[in-house]
Amino acid sequence: MLVRRIARPMLAAMFVVGGLSQLRRPAAKVATAAPLLDAVGSVVPLPADQATLVRANGAAMLAGGALLATGRVPRVASTLLAGSLVPTTIAGHPFWSETDPARREQQKVQFLKNVGLLGGLLLAAVDTEGKPGLTYRARLMGQGVQRSLRTTRREARHLTHAAAQEARLRTAQAQNALS
Structure with missing residues (x-):
């Protein structure tokens, strides 16, 4: 400016x-x-x-x-x-x-x-020249990290659930094939 x-x-x-x-x-x-x-x-x-x-x-x-x-x-x-x-x-x-x-x-x-x-x-x-200060940036970065952790946990739960379903399905298919 x-x-x-x-x-x-x-x-x-x-x-x-x-x-x-x-x-x-x-x-x-x-x-x-x-x-x-x-x-x-x-x-x-x-x-x-x-x-x-x-x-x-x-x-x-x-x-x-x-x-x-x-x-x-x-x-x-x-x-x-x-x-x-x-x-x-x-x-x-x-x-x-x-x-x-x-x-x-x-x-x-x-x-x-x-x-x-x-x-x-x-x-x-x-004066930050209209740019966010370090405190704001650190808080924003912390929020981003927290969001990433929540997303990673959610994706891990979904993958675990999907893997368990897949394992049950294959077990049921293997039992049907044996009978």
């Missing part, structure tokens, strides 16, 4: 540009990401070099953005981008910790913009 061909690259553009920026200049984002990385690092072991984590996030954004923009595995790409957007949003726009009202408002707008992007990514992640 034309809308998907236009909307996907539009949605992906920010992630491609942001991912390239994080890959090229991770130091610019390390200070911003440090509080979140420290908090997560206290619960889950993370590499000590925070620039590596910023680059990894940038690589995820670049790869996911490129895949989404080109329409290749768009559901997987959208899910990857959504996963990279959550920590980026929390670390990059903590409006709740700003004391300056103007700065707080600016951070809130950027936070809500990212929440809107997250909503778009979630929609893209569940």
Whole structure:
């Protein structure tokens, strides 16, 4: 559909540009990401070099953005981008910790913009392009297997019944021939 061909690259553009920026200049984002990385690092072991984590996030954004923009595995790409957007949003726009009202408002707008992007990514992640989703296909396949089993059982009963009739008929014919 034309809308998907236009909307996907539009949605992906920010992630491609942001991912390239994080890959090229991770130091610019390390200070911003440090509080979140420290908090997560206290619960889950993370590499000590925070620039590596910023680059990894940038690589995820670049790869996911490129895949989404080109329409290749768009559901997987959208899910990857959504996963990279959550920590980026929390670390990059903590409006709740700003004391300056103007700065707080600016951070809130950027936070809500990212929440809107997250909503778009979630929609893209569940978009099956009008085709049945995996759950539906699996259920349909399961119904087909069940139907095949019922048919096979029915045919086996008919064959057993027909074989028994044939055996009775031949037995009766053999007895008539002997008498």
